[in-house]
Structure formats: structure tokens, C-alpha cells
Amino acid sequence: MPFINADFKDDLPNRVNIVDIINQRVPLKKAGKDYKACCPFHHEKTPSFIVSAEKQMYKCFGCGDGNGVIKFVMKFDNLGLVEAVETIASESGISVVYDKNIKPIDTRLTRYLDLMQRVGQFYIQQLKQSLAKNKAVGYVKYRGISSQIAKRFELGFAPPNSNLLFGFKQDSQDIADLKVMGLLCDDQYRSGKYYDLFKDRIMFPIHNNKGNIIAFGGRSCNNNFKAKYFNSPETPIFSKSKELYGLYHMRKYSRSIDYILVVEGYMDVVSLHQAGISQVVATLGTVTTVEHLNILFRTTNTIIFCFDGDKAGEKAAWRALNITLPVIKAGITIKFLFLPDKEDPDTLVKKESSQAFVKRIENAQFLSKFLFSHIKTEVDFNTIEGKTLFLERVSMLLRKINYKTYQHQLLEGLAGEVNQSIEQIESILERQDISTQSNTFSISKNYEEPPMFNFYDSDEKYQVPMSVPLISNNSLIDQMIGLLLNYPSMVDKTVMLRVRKINNADILQKLANLVLLQEDITLETMVEQFPQKKQQLLNLYNKKRVLKNYDYKDEFLDALLKIEERQKEKSALLITNEIEYTKNLQARKGKPKS
Template sequence: MKFPKEYLEEIKQRVKVSDIVGATVQLKRRGREFVGLSPFSKEKTPSFTINDEKGFYHCFSSGEHGNIFDFLVKVEKLNFGDAVRKLAAKAGMPVFKFTKENIEVENKRKKYDEILTIALQHYQKNFFDNEIVKKYAFDRGLTQEILSTFKIGYSGDYGLNVSLFSNFNQKELIESGIFFHDEKNNKLVDRFKNRLMFPIFDYNNKVIGFGGRALGQNYLAKYINSPETEFFKKGFNLYNLNNAKTENKQSSIVFVVEGYMDAISLYQAGFKNVVATLGTAMTESHLNLVWRYFNDPLVCFDGDRSGQNAAQKISEKLIAYMKPNYSLSFLILPNGFDPDSFIRKNGRNNFEILLDQKIDIGNFIFENNLQNLQSTQPEERAGFEKRLMDTCLLIQDSTVKKHYISFFKNRIFEQFSNKKNKNIKPLNKTKELTRKITRYSSFELKEFSLMYLFLNNFLILRNQFDKLSLINFHNKNLEELRKVLVNILEKIETFKDFNLLKHLEENNFSQIIKDINEFSSIKGISENLNDEKFDNFLNDLIEQVNNLKLQSKLNDAEESLSKNMNEAHYNELLSLKDQIVASKKV
């Protein structure tokens, strides 16, 4: 009998080719691949390559090519069955035993796939047949393209009817996770009734489960997932990995978020390298899964206390599995935001600003422990150091462990030997920056760039006085500054001995100028321009500000409509959408 395809695929998913080959061949990283001397022929120049993403090795000198199973068969001279058993043990999987039950498992798998495929098709059909649910999705900012990409559906008011699955028995339908048995009424019921449906795909684009968001108010849980089944393990799968894995040519980073809408919002904003856990804490298996495609996973959790606590627990657990050339970082959003709400309110540009505040796992653990330090008394410091050293003892890779011990000892020395820095807590710095960023809307941040352009090209502005007069800034401080600039241009005839910056600081504009310099996205590239380049920058920035203002109004209109569905709000929404479409055609 043959090993089931799914069993072999699961092993290949959990175990990297480089990990197996590296036990026999000395490997060096070259870009996204590894190279080494061929184990199949004698050579002085490495021609043997391994690609973990594609799951194969290739030897240019001998022509040998294969996967992890082939390598053990050819190099260690194992038979195929022994190779599978050895790799299954390394993957932490049970040994596969060929019994008469295996055929039943294979048949169950096929029926499971068929049931979920039928469910997916009908959930999608229900969605496109229901105008109210479609409107809800569009009001949440989901585009038609995103709905198609993620195959989002709707379960229906009462869920799917069992009659759609006439070829399957009750036991098979319950084991699929789609239905449960209502003992009171002695019938099968779709567990996802009246929910927006998010199909979950494995890395091969096969549907393996569902998540559902309640659309009514009388539900105990806003989100529910398919239960764990024989073929759906939440600890070994990630939402959107099937799409995200192809993005590793563009970036080594992958965002790891908690919710479906977090992943979808980031994806729609252009961050397609995003995956979500399935209602469970991030595990070692999750980490190895994303490391297969990306070297730098970035855990991006909610800014509330529970999100911070979850991130802290993950860091303390997963540091045990850190290994050479792979990293893990963290980004905590401002309080009150998750990735979905932050992107929708503040836009892609502001999210990119936040990315500068990501913290690698070592510094993240150090700073979280530092936050809990009550005093700098010797016994407190000793306890602080012991906690960090105990954390290092968990690390499995001896080389990584050695370097983390050295890293933490250096950080401890820096923290307590420099009086100026001993009370600095970097997480507080991060919180302060994110607080300042979210204080401003996306178009206000663009307005900072516009004012930066004016302040750094004031002599040109003197000759184009009308352009400054026609602009009205939404930000009150910028508008006050604009009025002062207009007044200066009207009254001062020569700028030979005039110090503009000093004049503005004397008139209490120091803080807004500091913000302008901090938040301008054109800093360093828009200074001392000629007339033509100044006009190009100016026109482009004005267009961007206007478009962002329209988008902000659109978001407000969508929120108003969701709270009070009346004709006035609906017409306002249509008008704003028409304006946005018209602006894009210009």
C-alpha cells in the first residue's frame, strides 16, 4: 500500500529539506537557497542547491534531484518506508500504520473534502444572492476583488440545508464540522447559521475549515471556527498562507495577526504578506510554517492589555525555538486598535510609520521584563537578571542560546551602568510615538508634508503668493501657521536679513514645526527646489490631500449608514464614491 498523499505532504510541510540535508552536508545560505558540496559526486566548487520553499534539492554536477524522502533513500540508503517513518518522527507525527482502517481514513478524507467544497460553493452563492449581506461587506470596505480572492460567503439565515448533502450520512456531516446534532429537535443544524463565512485553505489551496462572523446580535461568540477534526488542526494551519506564501519574493517579512479581518484589511491595503492564527496562540508549528517561506515573521497584535499579554506570552514561549538566520519580531498597536481598525481609520501610510517601531524578540522580552522592575535595588536587579537567564535556558539551539545570554548580559550592563539611560523604557517610547501618529488623520499627515514644502522653499513661495492664500488646512495649528506665513509675505519686502524659523519660534510655533519635521514624508527631497519641481510637488500633494479627505468622508459616511440606514445617508455615500471615481480619472 502507498502512504496517503496528505500524510506525506504534512511531513514535507513540517520538515525543511535544508534541516535534513544539513545533517550530512555543510550548507551555506545564498539568497533564498542553500548551497554545499555534492553528496553524490566529488567536487571542489559547490553545485548542490536546496530550495526549502519548493521542497527540493538539485545537484548540478550529478543531475540528482528530489525531495526529503528521496535524499534519505539515496544518501542514507534507507528504504522509502523507513525514510517516511524517520521524517514523521522528526515532524512530531505518529507513525503511519498500514491497516484496513487506512482505506477508511482515505475515504473519509475524500468525503470530508467533498462536503467542505459543497459548503464553500453554497456559502458563496448565498452571499451573492443576498443584497443586505453584500452591502454589509461593502460597507466594511471590502472590495469585489477581495471578496473573490478570499471566497467570502454567507451561511444563510438558518444555515445550509442538509438536503444539499444527500450523498453523505449523518456521521460524515457531523465529522466535517459543518453540522452538529440538535438533540432537542433530533436534526442536523449548520453551526454557522447567519454568519459571514471565511473559508480556511491549506497551503495547497484546499478548503479545510471555516470561520464565521455573526451578523445578528443574539450570539454568544462574534467569531467561531470549525471544530478540530481529523483533517483540520488549528495549531498547524494559518489563514491566508495559501496567498501570502507567494509574496516572499517581495519581502522577507510576514505579518502574523489574530483575526480574519485583520489579515484581509492588511492584504487589501497592499500588505499581502499576512497570515492569521485560527483562534489559538501562535505555536512552534506556526513559527516553522511561516519560516518555510519568510525569514522575518512580525507578530502584530491588538494594542489593548490582552493583546500585549498575548504577545508577551508568545515571545517567552517561542524564543525556545529560535535558530540561526531566522528572526521573530513584535509590533504592538496603539491602545484601542487592532490591525483592521487601524488600517481603516489611519491608512497604509500611517501603518508603515508604525513599522519602524517593530521590536525583535530579544529586546521585546527584555523591555517587557524591564516594565515590571519595581526598583533598581540589587535584589530586584538580581531577580530581573535571573528571569532573563532562565529564559535563555529554554533555547534549544546551543549557538543561539550562547548569543542570547551574551545579548541579555550586555543589555543589563547598559541599563544599570549608565545613569542617564537607566530609567528609559523603550516600550514607552513606542507607545508615545504611536500615540502621536494616531492623533492625526491620514490627510493631516499629508498636510504636514505640504507645509514642509512651503517652509523649505519660502523664496519660491513669495513669487507664488496666491497658492498659499487659496489653501485651507484642516489641522488648526497648520492653518494658524499658514495665516502667519501669508502675513509675512504681505508685509516683508526683503528677506535678506529675515530669519523665518526664528520668527516662527518666537510666535509659539515650535511644537508644530517639530511635528512637521517629524511626520513629513517628503523630508530631505523637497528642499531648495526650482520653480518647476516646486509646482510638481505642490500639485501632487494637494491632489493627495484632497483624495484622502474624500476617503475620510467616505469612511464617516459608511459608518453613519451602518448605524442609521436611511436614504439621505445612502445618497451621501453614493455621491462621495462618485467623487472618488471622478478624481481617479483626472
Template sequence: MAIPPGFLDELRNRVSVSEIVGKRVKLTKKGREHSGLCPFHNEKSPSFTVNDDKGFYHCFGCGAHGSALDFLINTEGLTFPEAVERLALQAGMDVPQDTPEQRERSEKRNTLYDVMEHATLYYERALKMPEGKIGLQYLKNRGLSENTIKHFRLGYSPNIKGGLVAALKREGIDERLMIEAGLLIQPDDRARSPYERFRERVMFPITDRRGKVIAFGGRLLGDGKPKYLNSPDTPLFHKGTVLYGLAQARESAHKKEEIIVTEGYMDVIALAQGGFPNAVAPLGTALTEDQIQLLWRMSRRPTLCFDGDAAGQRAAARGAERALPHLKPGFGLKFVHLPEGEDPDSLIKKHGSDAMQTLLDKAIPLSELLWRMESEGINLDTAEDRAYLEDQLKKHAFQIEDESVKSHFLAALKDRIWNEIRAKKDSKPFQRKRDWRAEKKNHRTHLEAKSSLNTKINAQNWRETLLLAAVILHPNIIDEVGERLGLLNFMSDSLDNLRQEVLKTLDGDLGLDSSALQDHLVKNGFSGPLKSLLGKFHAPNGGKFIGHETFLHPDRPIDVVLRGWDHTFTLYMNQRDLATEFKELKRRLELEMTPQALSQFQAHQKLMGMVDTDEDETGGYSFKLNEEDLFD
């Protein structure tokens, strides 16, 4: 079938090449490009590059070259229509059917770009004319330079009846196209002539990521409402999928790997003039899912910068809530609140760009924002308030769809609660009375807890051994597990140092097999830890590999290895969360032996034992080991 060119342009605009290629190739960002090992021929040194700005991939080794569509066709054997459907599904678009009406709409869409360009030129010229003096004076009073006005193509819509219509008609543009582009409004009474949507407003052209004008925002000067007015949705413009200033910010954002999200047009422009050209803004609404995905293509952790008033607080909360379901390993949001009464423009004018940079450097992560939102007014001295706080934080965490991120979120929030409680109790003396019977009973319980905890620590150490050994024996799983392995901190220093070296090595050379990786580790001083680690999986004579059904075995298929790794990681994270709570319950029991505290402690101890029972779901491994096998 024939796909309308306008649809393909929009599809390429919504889906980045690196996003598609990155699902099959481990990409490393270098400046404005990504690089990796070519999937079309065998190579050990990366010669394959992806450029999102230009919309293509290229291999300097074998000459492979193409777009995101070409990549799907060449790597998955899809036909062109199938590749279009795959990308459209990912972008949330419906593939148009090949009909004369749809071809006509596609042609009209391309024509609408010309309509918007001519309208932009009209508004730019009007700003320099006598009738635009009030608009130009407003921009000058806001401190904007001629270069800034020109860079953002700012203009003015004068109060001249029929002025825009006459100017565009001289370019051969029909009124019907002006209506479809959102420039004119057709009254319900068709007998009346269409009239201009924007009058006596400073005009802010809104562009797509390529810099083509697709809509306008207009600020009214003087009394009247609405103060700001945007174009309606049109064939070119869908408010929830566009960010103001993206075309101007994109190059800087890619270079810095940082992007700032602020509240309005003037905030973006003031930041750009103040030395922060990597700023964008949503169009009068809270961030949408599409806009968050756009931001993540340019930065793993965009910074949301809001005014310090109540409206700014609400905007931050809405942004956090909208992002939570879509969080994935390595991607998040940061938040900055300006001092009350300040916006980016006023802050930079009063205190300079350094003051703005200082605030950006102190941006807090999403998890900290949620903590501050929910903990305000909470009394951690009471069990009821602590339970309420934990419940509220869990509600946020359970919105996260990615299981790995959700697990870490829950662990971090629980740790934060216990740390806050501990800090409060450590800050004031705690008096308690004990008789000799309670002292004796408490001591016995402490010894039992210590023995139980040591057993769990042994199991956790063994899981760390399994997680790292699997990567060393099967380096090709690093794409799937590298992010999660990088977030851990092993209990054994020698094992943790080995973990860090393995990650660093595989990040630098993705072509290493197990043998080459082990040779590298030996040459770089890790012979002892490596021998100790892998020795746990070989017979004493150094020969036959133990446990032919284990997921670690070199001959096991990669899907079995990954299933075993995922299962072990889940057990490890669950036990770590439980261990944190276990330590806190034990501490409470030591402070005050009460029936309630003892009951909670024993119930949690039983729960830990249940979690630590590993069924053989991943190829026949178990944790029935002698303690001497676990530690050197």
C-alpha cells in the first residue's frame, strides 16, 4: 500500500532511530551520536553510529545505512508496510489507509506548513511596523535582545481587520486553509465571514522538533482574557505531543545531556538568553506521557523547574504522577523549585545566571519529591502516622510498571522511613527500665536473631556470587542485566571490586566472550577473586563443572540463563528489603521487650525464612551449601 509522505514524516518525528536500534544494539552516547557494534557484520571495535538529529544509522565498516524503518526491515525481515505498522504502534498512531481522500489530506498537511510559515513572516513583519510598537516595547521591557527575538521568531498580531487574510491571499492561500491551520475562526453562522483568532497579541511560533512552525501561542497585552491563547488542534498540531522551544533547545540538550522543563514561553526564552538554551515548556497543561518520552530521548533525567508558589507545587506533583508508570532503569526526573515570587526571568535578572545554575545543581530526584510531598505534617513518633506515610509512598511506588525500578523505589522509601525514625530517636535520650529476667530473655533473643541473620547473610552472599558468575560465564547477557547489576553493592569488598571491574570491562568492549573476559580480569590483578568465585562451581580437582542442570553452565541457552538470573535477583532484592525491616524490629526489641514487639519480630523472622526457600525454577540450583563454600 502507498503510505502518505506526511504520515511518514510525522512517524519519523515521533520515533527516534536510537530508540529502535537500541533494542538490538548496545549503544553508547558520544556527543550528539550513539555508537555500538554493528548488527550487520562481526566486529570487535564499534564502527556503527546512530544520529537522531539526522534520522539515520550508518556503519563505517560494512556501509550499512538507513532509517528506523530500514533497520526493522533489515534486522527482522519485515516488509515496508509491516515496519510502518510496527513503528506506528509504538508511536501510538494509526496507519492511514490508501484512499484518495487520505492522499488529499496528506497533500493538504504539507501545504499547511507553507500556510504557517507565511503567517509567521506576517507576524514578524508586523512587530517591526508602527502597529506592532506596543508588542516590541513589551519584549524590550522584558529585557529581550534583537538576537533573541529573531532566534525565537517572535511577532505581533495587529488589530487590523483582514490584515492576515489579505497578506496570505497575496501568497495564493485560500481562506479554507487558514481555517484548517487554526489562524481563522469560522462563526457558526456561515453567512458571516471568518475572523482572525489572534488580535493584539505578542506571537510565539510553536515548532515541531525540525523547526517547522505548526502553531502559535499569543499573549494579550492589556486587559482581557484569556491572557495566553494557543492554536487549536490541527492536522499539524496536537498540544500534548509538542514542547515549546524544542527545536531551539535540542542541540544544546543533546550536547549537555540535560534539558530543563519550565512553565511558559517567556521562561524558556529568558533561560535561553541567560545562558540556558536547553529549556522547553509544555503548552499550558501538565506534562503528558508523550512529552515525557520526548524529554527522555534527550536526557535520562530532565529537570522540571517550577515557580515556588502553590501552582508550581501542584505542577511538580502532576509531573511526578504522570511519569511514575513509565520510569525505567536509568531514567527519571529531577525537580527544582524557585524561591517564592521568582520565575527564571526575574531570578536571572536579580541574581545572575550563576544563581540559576546553583538551583539546578541542587535539583532533587523524583523519590525525594514524593517523600517531601507525603511526609509534610507527618509525626513519625506515632505508629499511625508512620503507617499512613508508608501506605501513601507505596501507592506511588506501585504505579511503576518496571519491576526492577519498583523494587528499588520500595526499598529506598522503606529505608528512608527507618532512617528518619532512627535519627529522631538518636537525637533525644531514651530511658528504659529492665529487670534481670527481661535482660536475660532479650539477650537470648538477640543471639537467636544474630544466628538467623548470619544465615540470611550467607544466602545473600551466595546470591551475589551467582549473579556475578552468570555474567562472567555468559557476558552476552550484560545488555539485559547490566543496569541492575550496576545498582548493587556487594557485602564482600573483593567480590564488589570484581563486580565493578566486570561492568567497566564489558561497557568498554561488548565483543568479549567469557574466556577473553576472564583473561582480562587475570591480567588486571583479579586472579584471586576470580578463582575463588568460579572455584565454587567446579569439582575440587578443577575439572568437571558441577551441576549440569544449573543455569550457570556454559552450554545453557541464554533464555535459561536470563531466567535464572532474574529469579536470583528477585530473591536477592526481596531478602534485602526484609533484612532492613528485620534489623529495625530487632533494634526495637533490644530497646524494649514487649509482647507486641516480640510478636512482630517472630512473625518477620518466619517471613524471612519463607522468602529464603528457593524452589528450583531456573535449571536445578539450590542454596544447600556449607558455610565454608561461601566465604574465602
């Protein structure tokens, strides 16, 4: 993201008229020397929102909110500082001045964004003009999506044939960039030929927070396709763990964002917008990540995870809870909404009124209630043994929480559930040694037995015995294995191709291939593939484990780059030695016999 020049930002309010900017969003009426309207930030019948042309300020005497033009646009349009400054400048015909001391934006990124916008327009045209459009148009109508909502989300169509290649074949740079964006793939059976990644699919453009298209998702129109939905791969402008579908549209079409509903699919977002519910986003075929949560926390104080009411939905909700606990902070409320079995937001909002669905949102259960009720279903709570297991499991989760006030409140709730005092619970929590729990693994006889690992949780303070032999003789490979076990979603096709070229890295390569094929893979599933190496893998996992927000991928790619450089140096040295050896051999052969 570019940095705005500080002087330009400070001077901008003096170069624009706050009345004009606000009047484009909230109709103002003249009231003496000022202007007034009903406040856009709270409900009121009598206008108490005043805009002063003289002071270039706004003030609501109802809710107390007030500030200058930049703050208003940030709040009303749900934008960050940079986006708000750019919006005001654009509406006022002013060129933005960026900080020249900051490293300039890579020109390739601008080229990629322009290309993706043109690809989006290409798919829209195909939805209107393609000879195969009827089934796509029919599906959109069948799902009850109006032309207005289809236009809002820029829905398109990828025809059954390789039309994308044909549409952009005149420009070799476009073809090269389409490959980088993952939209064109090399044909392994025909050298120098390509094929479209998306065929016979309804296309859902994925936008960044500025409204630029950065990727696509496709929904099959062919029942013979194995994958009903899939996204374009990760690229220099797209990372699915850092993007949320519908975030841009939510900010643009929601007048206030007092909560955000997190759903699982594109059609859920689109259908809820159709029903007038715009405060909704979807994860892109992956579990909720810390990056997702940080984006949501910057936008609202209440996050509501929405899942189907079946076992798969509850399992997904439980994963979301475990990711949320370490990063929850003051002022944030987390809730969970479970829908009736075999229903999702898309189907349910069509059966019910939008008001009924909003009522469900309002009645979503708090994180604490879900946490306690979920674990109760896994134990026999009516017995002493069941209550003991309940207490142990909940207390293990409480250890993850860094927000001490919330942790203490949950402790009080836990004490009430098991009819014990807070002091007793805190004492148990202090004495508890997670490493003595069940779910242990067999240990190699080649080294001293270290503490056991429990898949339900692990102690953040656990330190790996340094005397334990690791997986390979290369510490960088061991480092990468530990990082991959912690953050498997960072492996994409590009990373996989690079990992395959590493020498003597069988386990790393098998793990990378495994996580690429199986999305949302668990730690248990990964280590179970290597019965003789389970404990060593768990040691590496714990050694690299960081509960707080941490960029595993940067460290992983840095280690990968170092290995690649070492292999290049070694290869170059071998070639040099081979040349020298050949020269010496030829020299010896050329000498006359004495």
C-alpha cells in the first residue's frame, strides 16, 4: 500500500469543501450559516448533525461524533486513511501526492491489476454474448439473483472452450501475465500450448479493499466437474489467507457496520445482498486465519461466524474458535450462528424473510456459550469423570487467551459450570501439565523420551529438547518442515515446484504435496503419514510454534531461498571442478612420453 505525503494529507482539508463531500453522501439543508441533516451514524428523527462551512468540520449533537472531512469519509465509506484521502482527492479533481522516500510500487502489480480488470470485463461479455451462455444465465436466475446484484458483483461466465486465450492472444505480455495470474496453464501434452484454468463456470471476481479485481472464483455449470467451486491460485496480488470475498461490497453498500457475518461461500454473500443484508463476507475456501481476523477487527467490534448446523459446520466453527482465542482483544465480541441442518444462508434466506434471518443473527450465541456447550457434548457431564475431563479441556483452551480480562471472565464461567470457586480453578490451571495428557505417540528408541504432545492443545511454554535428533542433516530443511506443519496453507503450486527441486528433502516434499492436495489438513493427519518420524515432526512443530500472529511464510521462503542459493553454488563448484579436471586430464594426455 502506498504512503500518502504527510504535507499533502494535512493540506487536503483546506483544498476541498466539506459541505460538497458530505452532501454527496448525506443530503444537507441550509440552516443559517451552517448545514444540517439527520446523523448518518445513529438513528434519529430530528436533525442534530451540523456541518460548518466556515470551520470545515461536522458535529452531531445527538451521538457526539465530530471531526473533519477525512474522518467523515473514513467512517461513512468504511475506508482506511489512504483510501479515504484518495477518494476525497478523486472526487475533488486533485492529484494525490505520495511519499517519494518510500519504495515505489512495483510496476508489474499495476499491470496485473489492469489485466485482471480486463479479464473481468471479458467474462461479463461472455455472460451476455457466448453461445453457451444459456445455462449460466439460467443458473443465475434459478438462484434468484437479480441483474442489479449480478452487476454489483460483476458476475461473468467462462465458456467451455479456451476463449480467454483467444481474447488476449494479440498481446504476448498479456499472455505471460495471464500465466502469472494462473488463468492460463501450460498444456503438458502439447509443448508451447496453453489452456484456460476456468471453463464452463460462472465467474465471481474477488476484489481487494479498493475494488480492484485480484482473483476469480468459479462455480461449475457442468455436473461432471469434480470441483463445484475453486479459486484461481495465489499470485503476487492475491493470497487467500489475507482476503475476504465481499469485503469491498460490504464497505460500499453498508451504511453502518455494527457487526460482520462471516459465511462460507460466494453465493451466500450474493444472496444475502439480494435480501438486503450487506454486512457479510466469506472466506475463500479456507479456514479463517489470523490475517482475516485482524481485517475484521479493524472494521467492526462484533464478528459472527455462520455455519451449517451439521457436524461439518460445527467442526469448522470449532476451528474458528481455536484460531480466535489467542487474538481476541478488548472491545471485540465473537458470536456463532448455526443454521438448521442441510441449510446455508443462500437457501435459508430464500425460505424465510430477511427479517427472520436478521433475527437469527441477533440471537447468535456468544463464544463462551459455544465453547462450554461444545465440550459438554464430548464428555459425560453427569459424572465426576466427565466433569473432570470437561474442566481439563476448557482450562487448556483458556491458556491460549492473551486478553487477561476475558480469560478471567471465562474462568468465572467455568467455575460456575463445575460448581467450584475461581481460586480452585486457577489452582488447577497452574498445576496442569498438558504434556501428560493422552493422545501420545510412539517414540524412536534412538533418543531419550521427551514430553508427549496432545493434539487437543499444547503448552505455549513447551520447549523442544535440543538433544533430540531431527529429520534431516540440513537444519534449514528441518526449519521449513516445522513452519509447514504450523502453517500448511502457505503451500501453493509455485512453492511446491520450488520444494520439489530441493535435494535430499523427501519428507518435506511429501508434506508439501500432501497439504496441496488436501485443503484444511490437520496436524494429526500430516504426522500420521510418517509413523517412524511422528515425534521428531512434533518436535519441529513445537519448536516453530507461535500462537500470536506470525508470518510463517516469510521465514519459510527465506529458508527456501537460502537452500536454492546453496544448491546453485554447489552445482557451479561441481561444474568448475569438472572443467578443471578435464583440462588437467587433457594436459596430461598431451605431454610427450619421457
